[in-house]
Amino acid sequence: MTAIAARLTRPGFAAGGALALLFVVSLVVGVGDVSLSRLTHDPEAWRLVFASRLPRTLAAVLAGAGLAVAGLVMQALARNRFVEPTTAGTDQSAAAGVLLMTLLWPSSSLPVKTAGAAAAALAGTSVFLAVAHRLPPNQPFLVPLFGLIYGAVLGSAAMFVAWQADLIQFFEIWTRGEFSGVLRGRYELLWLSAAMVALAWWAADRLTILSLGRDVSIGLGLDYQAMMRLGLVIVSVVSALTVVVVGMIPFVGLVAPNLVTRALGDDLRRAAPWTAFVGAALTLGCDILGRIVRYPYEIPVGTILGAVGAALFLWLLFGRRA
Numbered sequence: 574m575t576a577i578a579a580r581l582t583r584p585g586f587a588a589g590g591a592l593a594l595l596f597v598v599s600l601v602v603g604v605g606d607v608s609l610s611r612l613t614h615d616p617e618a619w620r621l622v623f624a625s626r627l628p629r630t631l632a633a634v635l636a637g638a639g640l641a642v643a644g645l646v647m648q649a650l651a652r653n654r655f656v657e658p659t660t661a662g663t664d665q666s667a668a669a670g671v672l673l674m675t676l677l678w679p680s681s682s683l684p685v686k687t688a689g690a691a692a693a694a695l696a697g698t699s700v701f702l703a704v705a706h707r708l709p710p711n712q713p714f715l716v717p718l719f720g721l722i723y724g725a726v727l728g729s730a731a732m733f734v735a736w737q738a739d740l741i742q743f744f745e746i747w748t749r750g751e752f753s754g755v756l757r758g759r760y761e762l763l764w765l766s767a768a769m770v771a772l773a774w775w776a777a778d779r780l781t782i783l784s785l786g787r788d789v790s791i792g793l794g795l796d797y798q799a800m801m802r803l804g805l806v807i808v809s810v811v812s813a814l815t816v817v818v819v820g821m822i823p824f825v826g827l828v829a830p831n832l833v834t835r836a837l838g839d840d841l842r843r844a845a846p847w848t849a850f851v852g853a854a855l856t857l858g859c860d861i862l863g864r865i866v867r868y869p870y871e872i873p874v875g876t877i878l879g880a881v882g883a884a885l886f887l888w889l890l891f892g893r894r895a
Contacts, residue, residue, distance in 0.1 A: 605618075633860045635766050638849035645834075647698075650804045658698075659821060661701045661723070698808055769810050823882060
């Protein structure tokens with residue numbers, strides 16, 4: 574037992590230390606100077622940290638952890654390692670939901686728009702899973718291929734509606750993930766993503782059984798439909814929160830779960846905390862990279878993750894296991 578605890582503790586300290594280092598770097602990297610020497614004597618530096626840098630860093634951590642765990646749950650629901658909210662029409666449905674709320678109730682508050690986005694994401698993801706479960710199980714690539722086409726159709730339809738309503742600029746904000754506009758008072762809804770991560774960890778054992786399939790799950794005494802609904806709620810709420818607050822962020826829900834399950838296996842209770850760590854570190858690291866590459870200008874984190882995530886996913890597909 575001591576040896577097992579030591580093997581688990583060493584990676585835990587390493588992951589926690591890496592995330593803590595990225596957290597500190599994120600607080601000091603940017604156009605405004607908040608170096609340690611300035612923090613010792615300038616109150617303005619502290620105001621900048623609490624108004625902008627700290628909310629931005631927390632938003633990246635919360636969004637990354639939530640999307641990573643949502644991807645892990647999504648893969649269990651679909652029984653396919655090549656899906657995530659971005660490639661299953663969930664994010665596109667959430668963006669369409671925000672657009673619909675903006676058209677029908679333009680003066681509604683951000684929580685109300687988030688609720689509408691979550692409802693739309695729930696409906697869109699339900700349709701995807703209903704079709705995905707009918708596809709041949711011996712052709713795993715058909716599921717992500719259908720998801721890409723399905724998401725593109727939903728996104729194109731929403732873009733057409735936005736064009737007709739002269740809301741293209743607003744729609745692009747929801748479909749392009751970036752943290753540059755995150756300030757104190759504009760990110761707090763993302764704490765609900767942490768609650769969804771905790772809910773996924775609480776139901777991890779049942780979600781692991783769910784990933785074995787309908788017949789096996791029912792045979793083991795699991796309420797299959799109830800767990801499907803719970804998984805859909807987790808994925809939909811996290812996706813809606815992320816789209817409303819910071820926009821679509823690709824590849825986190827695809828790469829982070831695959832990196833973790835490749836090393837630890839398919840037990841969601843064991844994999845969920847590590848997946849949240851990897852997703853948070855990946856998102857925060859790419860956000861820092863986006864601030865550095867074209868300093869003093871920024872590249873949206875969605876663009877950086879599109880390149881980094883694609884490279885990691887190709888490595889997962891073609892790289893050899895140790």
